[in-house]
Amino acid sequence: MARTIRLAVFVAACLFAATAVAQQPDAAAPRFSPPASVAAAPEPKPDDSNAQRAKTQPGNNAPFWRGVRESGVQPGISNLPGAEKGVLIQPFVQYPGSRMTNAGEAWRQVRNQWIIPYGGALLLIVTLALALFYFAKGRIGHSANSGPRRIERFSYFERAAHWSNATAFVVLAVSGIVMAYGKFFLLPLIGHSLFGWLTYALKTAHNFFGPLFAVSLLIVIVTFIRDEFPQRGDLSWLLRLRDVVNDREPPSHRFNAGEKLIFWGGVFFLGIIVVGSGLVMDKLIPGLAYLRTDMQAAHMVHAVATNLMVSMFLLHIYLGTIGMRGAYRAMRDGVVDDAWAREHHEYWYEDIQAGKIPAQRTPEPQPVAPVVQP
Numbered sequence: 001m002a003r004t005i006r007l008a009v010f011v012a013a014c015l016f017a018a019t020a021v022a023q024q025p026d027a028a029a030p031r032f033s034p035p036a037s038v039a040a041a042p043e044p045k046p047d048d049s050n051a052q053r054a055k056t057q058p059g060n061n062a063p064f065w066r067g068v069r070e071s072g073v074q075p076g077i078s079n080l081p082g083a084e085k086g087v088l089i090q091p092f093v094q095y096p097g098s099r100m101t102n103a104g105e106a107w108r109q110v111r112n113q114w115i116i117p118y119g120g121a122l123l124l125i126v127t128l129a130l131a132l133f134y135f136a137k138g139r140i141g142h143s144a145n146s147g148p149r150r151i152e153r154f155s156y157f158e159r160a161a162h163w164s165n166a167t168a169f170v171v172l173a174v175s176g177i178v179m180a181y182g183k184f185f186l187l188p189l190i191g192h193s194l195f196g197w198l199t200y201a202l203k204t205a206h207n208f209f210g211p212l213f214a215v216s217l218l219i220v221i222v223t224f225i226r227d228e229f230p231q232r233g234d235l236s237w238l239l240r241l242r243d244v245v246n247d248r249e250p251p252s253h254r255f256n257a258g259e260k261l262i263f264w265g266g267v268f269f270l271g272i273i274v275v276g277s278g279l280v281m282d283k284l285i286p287g288l289a290y291l292r293t294d295m296q297a298a299h300m301v302h303a304v305a306t307n308l309m310v311s312m313f314l315l316h317i318y319l320g321t322i323g324m325r326g327a328y329r330a331m332r333d334g335v336v337d338d339a340w341a342r343e344h345h346e347y348w349y350e351d352i353q354a355g356k357i358p359a360q361r362t363p364e365p366q367p368v369a370p371v372v373q374p
Helices: 002-023 050-056 062-072 103-137 156-185 187-227 234-239 241-245 257-281 292-323 327-333 338-344 346-353
Strands: none
Touching: 050 062, 103 156, 103 292, 156 187, 156 292, 156 327, 187 257, 234 241, 234 257, 257 292, 292 327, 338 346
Protein backbone atom coordinates (compact mmCIF):
# COMPACT_ATOMS: atom_id res chain seq x y z
CA MET A 1 0.00 0.00 0.00
CA ALA A 2 2.76 2.41 0.98
CA ARG A 3 4.68 1.52 -2.18
CA THR A 4 1.63 2.36 -4.30
CA ILE A 5 1.23 5.81 -2.61
CA ARG A 6 4.87 6.71 -3.18
CA LEU A 7 4.57 5.75 -6.85
CA ALA A 8 1.46 7.93 -7.25
CA VAL A 9 3.19 10.97 -5.64
CA PHE A 10 6.23 10.51 -7.94
CA VAL A 11 4.06 10.38 -11.06
CA ALA A 12 2.13 13.53 -9.95
CA ALA A 13 5.40 15.42 -9.34
CA CYS A 14 6.67 14.52 -12.80
CA LEU A 15 3.47 15.69 -14.45
CA PHE A 16 3.58 19.07 -12.53
CA ALA A 17 7.19 19.66 -13.56
CA ALA A 18 6.45 18.91 -17.19
CA THR A 19 3.53 21.35 -17.15
CA ALA A 20 5.68 24.14 -15.63
CA VAL A 21 8.42 23.67 -18.23
CA ALA A 22 5.89 23.83 -21.05
CA GLN A 23 4.42 27.10 -19.74
CA GLN A 24 7.81 28.92 -19.23
CA PRO A 25 8.40 31.55 -22.06
CA ASP A 26 11.47 31.49 -24.23
CA ALA A 27 14.15 33.77 -22.71
CA ALA A 28 15.27 35.00 -26.11
CA ALA A 29 11.80 36.23 -27.20
CA PRO A 30 10.28 39.49 -25.84
CA ARG A 31 7.49 39.14 -23.33
CA PHE A 32 5.07 41.53 -25.24
CA SER A 33 6.35 41.44 -28.78
CA PRO A 34 4.26 43.55 -31.23
CA PRO A 35 3.20 42.15 -34.55
CA ALA A 36 5.85 42.16 -37.22
CA SER A 37 3.95 44.88 -39.22
CA VAL A 38 3.98 47.42 -36.33
CA ALA A 39 7.21 49.36 -35.51
CA ALA A 40 7.88 50.33 -31.92
CA ALA A 41 7.46 54.12 -31.28
CA PRO A 42 10.51 55.93 -29.89
CA GLU A 43 10.40 57.41 -26.41
CA PRO A 44 9.31 61.13 -26.29
CA LYS A 45 12.02 63.77 -25.78
CA PRO A 46 11.76 67.27 -24.23
CA ASP A 47 12.92 68.99 -27.45
CA ASP A 48 10.55 67.14 -29.76
CA SER A 49 8.72 69.11 -32.42
CA ASN A 50 4.95 68.95 -32.49
CA ALA A 51 5.08 66.51 -35.43
CA GLN A 52 7.50 64.23 -33.55
CA ARG A 53 5.39 64.36 -30.41
CA ALA A 54 2.32 63.39 -32.43
CA LYS A 55 4.05 60.07 -33.15
CA THR A 56 5.35 59.40 -29.64
CA GLN A 57 2.33 60.71 -27.71
CA PRO A 58 -0.62 61.43 -30.00
CA GLY A 59 -2.78 64.26 -28.61
CA ASN A 60 0.04 65.78 -26.56
CA ASN A 61 0.56 69.26 -28.10
CA ALA A 62 2.98 70.51 -25.46
CA PRO A 63 5.68 71.50 -28.04
CA PHE A 64 3.14 73.64 -29.92
CA TRP A 65 1.99 75.57 -26.85
CA ARG A 66 5.57 75.86 -25.65
CA GLY A 67 6.38 77.52 -28.97
CA VAL A 68 3.39 79.85 -28.58
CA ARG A 69 4.52 80.86 -25.11
CA GLU A 70 8.12 81.44 -26.19
CA SER A 71 7.27 83.16 -29.50
CA GLY A 72 8.15 86.51 -27.95
CA VAL A 73 11.72 85.28 -27.46
CA GLN A 74 12.08 83.14 -30.56
CA PRO A 75 9.48 84.21 -33.14
CA GLY A 76 7.95 81.50 -35.22
CA ILE A 77 7.32 81.48 -38.96
CA SER A 78 4.39 83.33 -40.47
CA ASN A 79 3.29 84.10 -44.03
CA LEU A 80 1.77 87.43 -42.94
CA PRO A 81 3.81 90.56 -43.76
CA GLY A 82 5.07 92.97 -41.12
CA ALA A 83 6.96 92.88 -37.86
CA GLU A 84 6.07 90.49 -35.04
CA LYS A 85 3.58 88.45 -37.07
CA GLY A 86 5.34 85.30 -35.87
CA VAL A 87 5.05 86.40 -32.22
CA LEU A 88 1.87 85.12 -30.59
CA ILE A 89 2.65 85.86 -26.93
CA GLN A 90 4.96 88.72 -25.95
CA PRO A 91 7.85 88.23 -23.52
CA PHE A 92 7.44 89.00 -19.84
CA VAL A 93 7.83 92.62 -18.73
CA GLN A 94 6.78 94.76 -15.78
CA TYR A 95 5.28 98.10 -16.71
CA PRO A 96 4.86 100.74 -13.97
CA GLY A 97 1.91 99.56 -11.91
CA SER A 98 1.72 96.03 -13.34
CA ARG A 99 2.87 92.61 -12.23
CA MET A 100 5.67 90.69 -13.94
CA THR A 101 3.75 89.11 -16.80
CA ASN A 102 3.64 89.09 -20.60
CA ALA A 103 3.59 92.56 -22.14
CA GLY A 104 0.01 92.40 -23.36
CA GLU A 105 -1.34 91.47 -19.94
CA ALA A 106 0.92 94.06 -18.28
CA TRP A 107 -0.49 96.78 -20.54
CA ARG A 108 -4.04 95.64 -19.74
CA GLN A 109 -3.34 95.84 -16.02
CA VAL A 110 -1.94 99.38 -16.30
CA ARG A 111 -4.92 100.52 -18.36
CA ASN A 112 -7.68 98.91 -16.32
CA GLN A 113 -6.21 99.26 -12.83
CA TRP A 114 -4.56 102.68 -13.06
CA ILE A 115 -5.32 104.82 -16.12
CA ILE A 116 -9.07 104.24 -16.32
CA PRO A 117 -10.01 104.55 -12.62
CA TYR A 118 -7.60 107.33 -11.64
CA GLY A 119 -7.90 109.23 -14.92
CA GLY A 120 -11.68 109.13 -14.73
CA ALA A 121 -11.59 110.19 -11.08
CA LEU A 122 -9.36 113.16 -11.94
CA LEU A 123 -11.71 114.40 -14.67
CA LEU A 124 -14.74 113.94 -12.43
CA ILE A 125 -13.11 115.74 -9.48
CA VAL A 126 -12.06 118.72 -11.63
CA THR A 127 -15.54 118.99 -13.17
CA LEU A 128 -17.29 118.82 -9.80
CA ALA A 129 -14.84 121.31 -8.27
CA LEU A 130 -15.50 123.85 -11.02
CA ALA A 131 -19.25 123.34 -10.70
CA LEU A 132 -19.13 123.84 -6.92
CA PHE A 133 -16.96 126.93 -7.32
CA TYR A 134 -19.37 128.42 -9.85
CA PHE A 135 -22.44 127.87 -7.68
CA ALA A 136 -20.64 129.13 -4.57
CA LYS A 137 -18.78 132.09 -6.05
CA GLY A 138 -20.35 132.84 -9.39
CA ARG A 139 -18.53 134.69 -12.14
CA ILE A 140 -15.37 136.55 -11.20
CA GLY A 141 -14.43 140.03 -12.40
CA HIS A 142 -16.39 143.27 -12.54
CA SER A 143 -16.16 144.51 -16.11
CA ALA A 144 -18.55 143.00 -18.62
CA ASN A 145 -16.30 144.16 -21.48
CA SER A 146 -18.99 146.27 -23.11
CA GLY A 147 -17.53 149.78 -22.91
CA PRO A 148 -17.39 152.17 -25.84
CA ARG A 149 -13.60 152.28 -26.37
CA ARG A 150 -12.28 149.09 -27.87
CA ILE A 151 -8.74 147.72 -27.58
CA GLU A 152 -7.71 144.92 -29.90
CA ARG A 153 -6.68 141.92 -27.80
CA PHE A 154 -6.64 139.17 -30.45
CA SER A 155 -6.15 139.57 -34.18
CA TYR A 156 -8.17 137.73 -36.80
CA PHE A 157 -5.35 135.24 -37.33
CA GLU A 158 -4.93 134.62 -33.58
CA ARG A 159 -8.63 133.95 -33.17
CA ALA A 160 -8.70 131.64 -36.20
CA ALA A 161 -5.76 129.66 -34.82
CA HIS A 162 -7.35 129.46 -31.37
CA TRP A 163 -10.80 128.38 -32.53
CA SER A 164 -9.40 125.82 -34.98
CA ASN A 165 -7.36 124.25 -32.23
CA ALA A 166 -10.23 124.51 -29.73
CA THR A 167 -12.66 122.80 -32.12
CA ALA A 168 -10.26 119.93 -32.77
CA PHE A 169 -9.56 119.61 -29.05
CA VAL A 170 -13.26 119.37 -28.14
CA VAL A 171 -13.86 116.65 -30.75
CA LEU A 172 -10.82 114.71 -29.56
CA ALA A 173 -11.69 115.13 -25.88
CA VAL A 174 -15.32 114.05 -26.28
CA SER A 175 -14.47 111.08 -28.49
CA GLY A 176 -11.59 110.03 -26.24
CA ILE A 177 -13.74 110.20 -23.11
CA VAL A 178 -16.50 108.13 -24.75
CA MET A 179 -14.02 105.51 -25.99
CA ALA A 180 -12.27 105.26 -22.62
CA TYR A 181 -15.11 105.74 -20.14
CA GLY A 182 -18.30 105.47 -22.20
CA LYS A 183 -19.05 101.88 -21.21
CA PHE A 184 -19.45 103.05 -17.61
CA PHE A 185 -21.92 105.91 -18.14
CA LEU A 186 -23.26 105.70 -21.72
CA LEU A 187 -23.56 101.97 -22.41
CA PRO A 188 -26.14 101.35 -19.63
CA LEU A 189 -28.25 104.24 -20.98
CA ILE A 190 -28.29 103.67 -24.76
CA GLY A 191 -27.55 99.95 -25.10
CA HIS A 192 -24.89 97.99 -26.95
CA SER A 193 -26.03 98.62 -30.53
CA LEU A 194 -26.22 102.40 -30.37
CA PHE A 195 -23.11 102.60 -28.22
CA GLY A 196 -21.19 100.50 -30.76
CA TRP A 197 -22.17 102.74 -33.67
CA LEU A 198 -21.48 105.90 -31.65
CA THR A 199 -18.07 104.68 -30.56
CA TYR A 200 -17.15 103.71 -34.12
CA ALA A 201 -18.18 107.14 -35.42
CA LEU A 202 -16.27 108.94 -32.67
CA LYS A 203 -13.19 106.79 -33.27
CA THR A 204 -13.26 107.81 -36.93
CA ALA A 205 -13.65 111.46 -35.94
CA HIS A 206 -10.81 111.06 -33.44
CA ASN A 207 -8.47 109.78 -36.14
CA PHE A 208 -9.54 112.56 -38.54
CA PHE A 209 -9.23 115.50 -36.13
CA GLY A 210 -5.96 114.29 -34.60
CA PRO A 211 -3.74 115.63 -37.43
CA LEU A 212 -5.80 118.86 -37.49
CA PHE A 213 -5.14 119.30 -33.79
CA ALA A 214 -1.42 118.69 -34.31
CA VAL A 215 -1.13 121.32 -37.04
CA SER A 216 -3.29 123.91 -35.26
CA LEU A 217 -1.41 123.32 -32.01
CA LEU A 218 1.88 124.14 -33.71
CA ILE A 219 0.34 127.32 -35.13
CA VAL A 220 -0.98 128.32 -31.69
CA ILE A 221 2.42 127.79 -30.09
CA VAL A 222 4.21 129.87 -32.73
CA THR A 223 1.53 132.58 -32.62
CA PHE A 224 1.36 133.16 -28.87
CA ILE A 225 4.78 132.11 -27.55
CA ARG A 226 6.22 135.63 -27.77
CA ASP A 227 3.92 136.91 -24.99
CA GLU A 228 4.06 133.74 -22.86
CA PHE A 229 7.55 134.11 -21.40
CA PRO A 230 7.86 135.05 -17.69
CA GLN A 231 7.70 138.78 -17.00
CA ARG A 232 7.53 141.23 -14.16
CA GLY A 233 4.65 140.53 -11.80
CA ASP A 234 4.08 136.86 -12.70
CA LEU A 235 5.36 135.52 -9.38
CA SER A 236 3.39 138.11 -7.46
CA TRP A 237 0.28 137.11 -9.41
CA LEU A 238 0.71 133.48 -8.37
CA LEU A 239 1.34 134.38 -4.72
CA ARG A 240 -1.82 136.49 -4.68
CA LEU A 241 -4.06 133.87 -6.25
CA ARG A 242 -6.62 134.37 -3.49
CA ASP A 243 -7.03 137.98 -4.60
CA VAL A 244 -7.81 136.75 -8.12
CA VAL A 245 -10.67 134.66 -6.79
CA ASN A 246 -11.90 137.59 -4.68
CA ASP A 247 -12.03 140.00 -7.65
CA ARG A 248 -8.83 141.86 -6.76
CA GLU A 249 -6.64 140.57 -9.57
CA PRO A 250 -2.98 141.65 -9.37
CA PRO A 251 -1.44 143.50 -12.34
CA SER A 252 -0.18 141.40 -15.26
CA HIS A 253 0.92 141.78 -18.85
CA ARG A 254 -1.00 140.56 -21.89
CA PHE A 255 -1.23 137.09 -20.34
CA ASN A 256 -1.20 136.51 -16.59
CA ALA A 257 0.82 133.82 -14.82
CA GLY A 258 -2.13 131.41 -14.76
CA GLU A 259 -2.56 131.65 -18.53
CA LYS A 260 1.17 131.12 -18.97
CA LEU A 261 1.05 127.95 -16.87
CA ILE A 262 -1.76 126.67 -19.08
CA PHE A 263 0.29 127.51 -22.16
CA TRP A 264 3.59 125.96 -21.08
CA GLY A 265 2.14 123.04 -19.15
CA GLY A 266 -0.95 122.17 -21.18
CA VAL A 267 -0.36 123.51 -24.68
CA PHE A 268 3.40 123.15 -25.06
CA PHE A 269 4.57 120.29 -22.83
CA LEU A 270 1.50 118.04 -22.71
CA GLY A 271 0.53 119.03 -26.24
CA ILE A 272 3.79 117.79 -27.69
CA ILE A 273 3.51 114.52 -25.74
CA VAL A 274 -0.11 113.98 -26.77
CA VAL A 275 0.55 114.73 -30.43
CA GLY A 276 3.73 112.65 -30.54
CA SER A 277 2.18 109.59 -28.93
CA GLY A 278 -0.93 109.96 -31.09
CA LEU A 279 1.14 110.04 -34.27
CA VAL A 280 2.89 106.85 -33.13
CA MET A 281 -0.45 105.10 -32.60
CA ASP A 282 -1.60 106.28 -36.02
CA LYS A 283 1.68 104.98 -37.51
CA LEU A 284 2.46 108.36 -39.06
CA ILE A 285 6.05 108.72 -37.88
CA PRO A 286 8.49 107.22 -40.41
CA GLY A 287 11.30 104.94 -39.36
CA LEU A 288 9.58 103.17 -36.47
CA ALA A 289 9.09 99.40 -36.46
CA TYR A 290 5.72 99.82 -34.68
CA LEU A 291 6.12 96.75 -32.51
CA ARG A 292 3.43 95.93 -30.01
CA THR A 293 5.60 97.19 -27.19
CA ASP A 294 5.90 100.53 -29.04
CA MET A 295 2.15 100.81 -29.37
CA GLN A 296 1.54 99.82 -25.75
CA ALA A 297 4.01 102.40 -24.46
CA ALA A 298 2.55 105.06 -26.78
CA HIS A 299 -0.98 104.30 -25.57
CA MET A 300 -0.05 104.53 -21.88
CA VAL A 301 1.81 107.82 -22.41
CA HIS A 302 -1.04 109.18 -24.56
CA ALA A 303 -3.72 108.24 -22.04
CA VAL A 304 -1.91 109.78 -19.06
CA ALA A 305 -1.03 112.98 -20.93
CA THR A 306 -4.53 113.46 -22.34
CA ASN A 307 -6.17 113.06 -18.93
CA LEU A 308 -3.86 115.73 -17.53
CA MET A 309 -4.36 117.99 -20.55
CA VAL A 310 -8.16 117.74 -20.44
CA SER A 311 -8.09 118.50 -16.71
CA MET A 312 -6.04 121.67 -17.28
CA PHE A 313 -8.14 122.77 -20.26
CA LEU A 314 -11.36 122.30 -18.31
CA LEU A 315 -10.16 125.17 -16.10
CA HIS A 316 -9.20 127.21 -19.16
CA ILE A 317 -12.58 126.59 -20.82
CA TYR A 318 -14.42 127.44 -17.62
CA LEU A 319 -12.64 130.77 -17.14
CA GLY A 320 -12.93 131.62 -20.83
CA THR A 321 -16.70 131.07 -20.96
CA ILE A 322 -18.90 131.27 -17.85
CA GLY A 323 -16.23 131.70 -15.18
CA MET A 324 -15.04 135.25 -15.93
CA ARG A 325 -17.08 138.21 -17.13
CA GLY A 326 -16.12 139.44 -20.57
CA ALA A 327 -13.51 136.75 -21.28
CA TYR A 328 -15.49 134.93 -23.95
CA ARG A 329 -16.30 138.18 -25.76
CA ALA A 330 -12.59 138.99 -25.90
CA MET A 331 -11.84 135.83 -27.90
CA ARG A 332 -15.06 135.96 -29.88
CA ASP A 333 -14.78 139.58 -31.05
CA GLY A 334 -11.07 140.11 -30.47
CA VAL A 335 -11.50 143.40 -28.58
CA VAL A 336 -11.90 144.54 -24.97
CA ASP A 337 -12.76 147.84 -23.32
CA ASP A 338 -10.59 149.96 -21.04
CA ALA A 339 -12.21 148.73 -17.83
CA TRP A 340 -11.67 145.05 -18.64
CA ALA A 341 -8.08 145.60 -19.76
CA ARG A 342 -7.26 147.62 -16.63
CA GLU A 343 -8.90 145.09 -14.29
CA HIS A 344 -7.33 141.91 -15.64
CA HIS A 345 -4.10 142.99 -17.39
CA GLU A 346 -3.05 146.29 -15.88
CA TYR A 347 0.59 146.25 -17.09
CA TRP A 348 -0.57 145.50 -20.63
CA TYR A 349 -3.09 148.37 -20.43
CA GLU A 350 -0.42 150.77 -19.18
CA ASP A 351 1.86 149.86 -22.10
CA ILE A 352 -1.03 150.60 -24.48
CA GLN A 353 -1.69 153.93 -22.80
CA ALA A 354 2.02 154.80 -23.03
CA GLY A 355 2.06 153.94 -26.73
CA LYS A 356 4.44 150.97 -26.38
CA ILE A 357 1.77 148.62 -27.75
CA PRO A 358 -0.73 149.76 -30.38
CA ALA A 359 -4.34 149.62 -29.32
CA GLN A 360 -5.25 148.52 -32.84
CA ARG A 361 -2.75 146.07 -34.35
CA THR A 362 -4.86 145.02 -37.32
CA PRO A 363 -5.25 147.76 -39.93
CA GLU A 364 -8.82 148.89 -40.38
CA PRO A 365 -10.26 148.08 -43.79
CA GLN A 366 -10.25 151.15 -45.95
CA PRO A 367 -13.51 152.15 -47.59
CA VAL A 368 -13.60 151.61 -51.30
CA ALA A 369 -13.93 154.83 -53.22
CA PRO A 370 -17.02 154.95 -55.38
CA VAL A 371 -16.43 154.65 -59.08
CA VAL A 372 -17.60 157.76 -60.91
CA GLN A 373 -19.22 156.97 -64.18
CA PRO A 374 -18.41 159.45 -66.95
